[in-house]
Amino acid sequence: MSPAGDAPTLSAVTKPLGELPNLLTFADPTAPLFWNRGDRGCVGVGEVLRLVFTGPDRFVEASRVWREIAAAAVVDDPVGMPGSGLVAFGTFAFADESASESVLIVPRLLIHRHRNMAWVTEVTLRGEAAALVDGVDPASVLPAARPLDAAAWSGVELREPEVVAYRSPAPGAGQPKWGASIGGSDVDAYLAGVRNATARVVAGDLEKVVLSRQIGGQLEPGADVRIPLERLSDRYLDCWTFAVDGLIGASPETLVRSTSGAVSARVLAGTRGRRAEDAARDRAARDELLRSAKEQHEHDFAVQSVVTALAPHVTELRTSDAPFALQLPNVWHLATDLGAALGAESTALELVDALHPTAAVAGTPTADAVALIAELEPFDRGRYSGAVGWIDAAGDGEWVIALRCAQIGEVDADGARAIVATAGGGIVEGSNPQHELGETVSKFRPITEAFAS
Numbered sequence: 001m002s003p004a005g006d007a008p009t010l011s012a013v014t015k016p017l018g019e020l021p022n023l024l025t026f027a028d029p030t031a032p033l034f035w036n037r038g039d040r041g042c043v044g045v046g047e048v049l050r051l052v053f054t055g056p057d058r059f060v061e062a063s064r065v066w067r068e069i070a071a072a073a074v075v076d077d078p079v080g081m082p083g084s085g086l087v088a089f090g091t092f093a094f095a096d097e098s099a100s101e102s103v104l105i106v107p108r109l110l111i112h113r114h115r116n117m118a119w120v121t122e123v124t125l126r127g128e129a130a131a132l133v134d135g136v137d138p139a140s141v142l143p144a145a146r147p148l149d150a151a152a153w154s155g156v157e158l159r160e161p162e163v164v165a166y167r168s169p170a171p172g173a174g175q176p177k178w179g180a181s182i183g184g185s186d187v188d189a190y191l192a193g194v195r196n197a198t199a200r201v202v203a204g205d206l207e208k209v210v211l212s213r214q215i216g217g218q219l220e221p222g223a224d225v226r227i228p229l230e231r232l233s234d235r236y237l238d239c240w241t242f243a244v245d246g247l248i249g250a251s252p253e254t255l256v257r258s259t260s261g262a263v264s265a266r267v268l269a270g271t272r273g274r275r276a277e278d279a280a281r282d283r284a285a286r287d288e289l290l291r292s293a294k295e296q297h298e299h300d301f302a303v304q305s306v307v308t309a310l311a312p313h314v315t316e317l318r319t320s321d322a323p324f325a326l327q328l329p330n331v332w333h334l335a336t337d338l339g340a341a342l343g344a345e346s347t348a349l350e351l352v353d354a355l356h357p358t359a360a361v362a363g364t365p366t367a368d369a370v371a372l373i374a375e376l377e378p379f380d381r382g383r384y385s386g387a388v389g390w391i392d393a394a395g396d397g398e399w400v401i402a403l404r405c406a407q408i409g410e411v412d413a414d415g416a417r418a419i420v421a422t423a424g425g426g427i428v429e430g431s432n433p434q435h436e437l438g439e440t441v442s443k444f445r446p447i448t449e450a451f452a453s
């Protein structure tokens with residue numbers, strides 16, 4: 001549907017399931033739709049509706065179209081839990097000018113597990129016959145389970161491309177500033193970018209910018225990407241593991257969660273690689289992170305950007321007292337949790353629009369940082385560091401920043417698919433290029449390890 005078209009009429013029927021489903025066994029092996037954190041999650045099967053958005057208004061347009069669809073929908077939801085009833089999943093590009101599509105997808109079936117409860121939602125378009133009608137056992141509408149075969153996973157090694165593939169500069173944008181490293185390695189180009197960005201911060205052009213780099217590989221024809229997804233959700237219990245339209249990852253950063261008038265967010269910025277094999281060094285890395293004035297400074301920018309963006313939309317905004325150390329299997333992060341009450345009625349996507357891009361993925365001031373990213377990063381970020389999540393018929397939802405993730409591309413002539421992972425870090429005064437490089441290696445670990453053999 002084009003965003004300007006008439007809203008289609010959807011019917012959504014939710015019924016409790018008697019048994020807890022093994023979610024991933026119902027996911028499409030090559031194109032899963034999955035959203036999970038710990039013992040809460042869901043899997044989508046089939047697609048009733050796909051809405052595509054681009055450009056600077058992508059979030060507000062998506063919110064407007066979704067409001068129309070939700071208002072026209074007939075929803076029968078006796079379960080009444082977050083994520084029951086009519087739900088759309090989305091992944092949105094980072095940059096206003098990105099060539100990547102931002103999408104909202106309504107799955108035909110949504111199978112949900114929430115601790116010791118489970119339910120299934122069926123969505124149909126007006127005029128279509130529903131399978132989930134009164135008198136039918138809800139379990140009978142589930143597709144046949146396809147067990148995961150980890151032994152069949154041959155793995156994919158993600159690595160730096162040998163030569164930088166430079167994006168042609170936009171008309172009028174001038175030459176890329178990394179001219180000296182054209183033809184060098186991607187890592188050299190990244191290091192040059194970090195030096196350049198640090199010099200710009202020292203010169204007072206801006207206070208912080210987040211620079212990223214990419215690694216890539218090839219998935220074999222028919223590769224069952226439920227295997228890396230299962231690894232991500234088993235290992236990264238404090239993260240949201242997602243697979244939406246080929247974007248796969250496990251993000252620790254909640255951009256915004258909005259449920260029945262309660263709003264929350266988790267802001268991350270400031271990182272140290274974990275040294276899990278050496279407990280004393282690992283604790284020292286955490287303590288050094290908590291003491292580091294540079295990391296606290298970088299973190300403050302991220303918190304301030306979220307507080308400033310949320311403030312007009314909420315009341316009773318509060319933050320955790322001081323940044324705490326969030327422990328993930330690969331890194332320590334400085335973290336701040338925020339809570340608030342929703343003020344004027346805003347959908348989760350409108351809150352995303354207000355928040356994106358935070359200083360955790362762009363920098364400070366935002367406009368200067370976004371411009372410097374466009375100047376220094378020789379690629380389109382696509383959906384990396386954009387938003388990924390879901391929205392329901394009431395406008396509630398959960399959106400995370402698309403971090404620790406990779407985008408799987410279209411099938412090529414040989415049946416293979418390219419996969420590109422992106423990771424970055426905040427550059428402030430005092431940033432060391434080699435440390436920043438090491439930080440990206442740590443941030444790639446969820447993906448490189450999940451996709452390894």
Ligand SMILES: C=C(O[C@H]1C=CC=C(C(=O)O)[C@@H]1O)C(=O)O
Pocket residue numbers: 210212253268269270271333359360361403404422423424425426443
């Ligand atoms: C930009 C990324 O991480 C952000 C989130 C947490 C910590 C960050 C940092 O310490 O630089 C980044 O702001 C990434 O993972 O690619």
